[in-house]
Structure formats: C-alpha cells, structure tokens
Amino acid sequence: MAIKTQSTAMSKEVVNILRDTAVQLETKNLLLARSIMEMAKLGRPDGPFITQRLDEYNELLASTDALPSKNIQVVFSYPRSGSTFLLRELAGYSNISIAMEPFHQFENVRHKQIDTFLKSSSELSEFDRQNFTHQLVTHAREDVSLYLKVIDSSISSENVAFKVFPGHLEKPQLSYLIKHTSKPILLYRNLLHSYISDVIATESNRYANTDTSEIKISFNEKDFVTRSRKILGFMNTVKRKLRLLDINFSTMHYEELAMVSSEKSSEKRDEYLSNKFAVKFEMPSNTHQSLKKQDSRGLAVEKVTNPEKMMACLHRMGLTDLNDNTTKMTERYSRILS
Known part of the structure; x- marks a missing residue:
C-alpha cells in the first residue's frame, strides 16, 4: 500500500487556512509568515499564489548585507x-x-x-x-x-x-x-x-x-x-x-x-x-x-x-x-x- 505524502495528506481547508494566516502575518512578522507559507506549500506544491508569495518572502529575507553608510x-x-x-x-x-x-x-x-x-x-x-x-x-x-x-x-x-x-x-x-x-x-x-x-x-x-x-x-x-x-x-x-x-x-x-x-x-x-x-x-x-x-x-x-x-x-x-x-x-x- 502506498504511503501518503504530506502534500496529499493535507486537506484543502488546512492549506487555505495556512495560506491566509501567512498573508495576515506578512506585515507583522515576515519570518513567521514565511514559515507558515512553507507549510502551506507542502500541501499545495504547485499552487501559483503560494509559490509567488513564498518567492517574494525569500527575496526580501535573503540578504544579510548591512545598510550602506550613505x-x-x-x-x-x-x-x-x-x-x-x-x-x-x-x-x-x-x-x-x-x-x-x-x-x-x-x-x-x-x-x-x-x-x-x-x-x-x-x-x-x-x-x-x-x-x-x-x-x-x-x-x-x-x-x-x-x-x-x-x-x-x-x-x-x-x-x-x-x-x-x-x-x-x-x-x-x-x-x-x-x-x-x-x-x-x-x-x-x-x-x-x-x-x-x-x-x-x-x-x-x-x-x-x-x-x-x-x-x-x-x-x-x-x-x-x-x-x-x-x-x-x-x-x-x-x-x-x-x-x-x-x-x-x-x-x-x-x-x-x-x-x-x-x-x-x-x-x-x-x-x-x-x-x-x-x-x-x-x-x-x-x-x-x-x-x-x-x-x-x-x-x-x-x-x-x-x-x-x-x-x-x-x-x-x-x-x-x-x-x-x-x-x-x-x-x-x-x-x-x-
């Protein structure tokens, strides 16, 4: 018997809740929003909205460079x-x-x-x-x-x-x-x-x-x-x-x-x-x-x-x-x- 993956085990409703929660948090705690959106992606790996949002979060959080002195x-x-x-x-x-x-x-x-x-x-x-x-x-x-x-x-x-x-x-x-x-x-x-x-x-x-x-x-x-x-x-x-x-x-x-x-x-x-x-x-x-x-x-x-x-x-x-x-x-x- 095939073992269910995380993506198939997660219901549509749960994915939607995770996605919407991440969106609500994104202007308050971007790191937490990313973590929650990553969980949503496990349940919907090909979801265009989730993928687009997660890409944006990663872009904004990627750099650790200090601000310019100017x-x-x-x-x-x-x-x-x-x-x-x-x-x-x-x-x-x-x-x-x-x-x-x-x-x-x-x-x-x-x-x-x-x-x-x-x-x-x-x-x-x-x-x-x-x-x-x-x-x-x-x-x-x-x-x-x-x-x-x-x-x-x-x-x-x-x-x-x-x-x-x-x-x-x-x-x-x-x-x-x-x-x-x-x-x-x-x-x-x-x-x-x-x-x-x-x-x-x-x-x-x-x-x-x-x-x-x-x-x-x-x-x-x-x-x-x-x-x-x-x-x-x-x-x-x-x-x-x-x-x-x-x-x-x-x-x-x-x-x-x-x-x-x-x-x-x-x-x-x-x-x-x-x-x-x-x-x-x-x-x-x-x-x-x-x-x-x-x-x-x-x-x-x-x-x-x-x-x-x-x-x-x-x-x-x-x-x-x-x-x-x-x-x-x-x-x-x-x-x-x-």
Whole structure:
C-alpha cells in the first residue's frame, strides 16, 4: 500500500487556512509568515499564489548585507512623471548627489549617466572612473550590491538620489534595492497626462527642456489602459515590498511639486523636499537648474486629436477628472486602472 505524502495528506481547508494566516502575518512578522507559507506549500506544491508569495518572502529575507553608510534616496516612479524635474530640483542643494537612472534598460544611457555621476560626485582618477563605469554598466543591473558598494566607497556626499522605473530591475534585484534604501519615495503623476506626454515625446523625439505645446496625439484607450496597469503594477509591488519590510516611505505627487516649485519663495520648496526626503537640505551651492515647462496646456482634451473619443472613454471608466492636469492620482483612480 502506498504511503501518503504530506502534500496529499493535507486537506484543502488546512492549506487555505495556512495560506491566509501567512498573508495576515506578512506585515507583522515576515519570518513567521514565511514559515507558515512553507507549510502551506507542502500541501499545495504547485499552487501559483503560494509559490509567488513564498518567492517574494525569500527575496526580501535573503540578504544579510548591512545598510550602506550613505543615505540612499530612491525615487520609484515611471516615464513622464516629473522624476527628472524632481532630481534637478534636488541637484541644486550642496549635500546631495544625483545619479539619475543607473539601471536604465539601454546600455548607452546607463554608461552616460553613471560616468557623469562618478565624474561629478567622486574624486576617482580617470582610470578608476572608467573602470568603475564599465563594471557598473555591465553588471549593476544583475548585482545591485555592486552599485551600492561603489557609492559607499567613492561618493563624497552623504546623500545620493536616483530613480527606478518599471523594467529597470528584475524582482530579486528590486527586492534587494528596496531593502537597502534609506528613504524610498513613490512619485506619482496624473496617468492620463503622463500617457499623453509619453506618446508626444516618443513620436516627436522631444524630451526634457523642449517645448511640445503645439503637438497633439491620437488617444488610444487600449494603450492608455495597458500602460497605466503596467505602471500601477510596478508601484503597487514596490509599496507592498516596503510594507512587508516595515520600511517608511514618502508619497509624492508631481502636481504638488510643480505648484511648490513655481512659487517665488524657495523656502516652501526647501521645506517640502526636506520633509519628503527626511534630509535637511543645505543651502544650494548654485542656482537651481529647473527644467522648463514643456507643455502649458492644462487639459488633456487640448492635447489630443480625438477629444470626444477620449472623454467618452474617461466617462465610462469614471476618470473624467483626470482631464485636468492638476488632478492627482488618488487610490480611487488607481483601483479603477489597476
């Protein structure tokens, strides 16, 4: 007579109880949640939800590396979100170094940005800088710890900020970075205006500091929804991992940042950024080099060739308020688009 294995002996109800208990505990005691989820996996070895959760727990608990000595400020966001504008604002302060997109998908972009960062923020010799740049461009996306070690050993500033977008890192590397981030920032922008700006930039090949106010694009519902879901999937993944690890993070909205930065007095901007990044930014060593506003149009209907079709889509989805570029991404809009 065949001996029953653990996986066949455990009832469906017991597996479900173990699974649900682990989920309830994951933000309180991740180690215990993992142990319970491992028991659930014994009873359902091929369960996709249990496997996915257990993989995530293992990724977050895997690293025993100490936190970097520098304050690593990572802006988690997406294209056309105002992230470049934010980092340019930070670059005006004397006690922070800006690395932009060190994990960009394209090697030539990574090379330019990493080399510029090391040149402006370290005292490395030209030989060492070129060697470090080559190593980081080649290996940093697979080994995030390498990048953080270079920052720790070579960058003079105590604060370093850069941004990470969907597609920059695979899940294990993203988990590692999140675990070793001093102050994570989740930066959001109205996803309708972000989508339109992205299409304008891509089709016209005009990016930062270039006026695009005369360009209109054709709104495509499928493209808008697909892009929004990908972005929100990434942002929700980051938020979830931060909560599992009990890491404090700040949420920023481009609409707030733009309003604060447009005021004549710099005191409100300085206070706003210092509070969000939990850093007392020192007086700027030079004048802030803010980006020029690319598009002065406030309504999405002014940016598309098919406004009636776009508004019908927004009305059907309950998203008509996104037409106004001052409307922030609330949880309600995110749930609709997710």
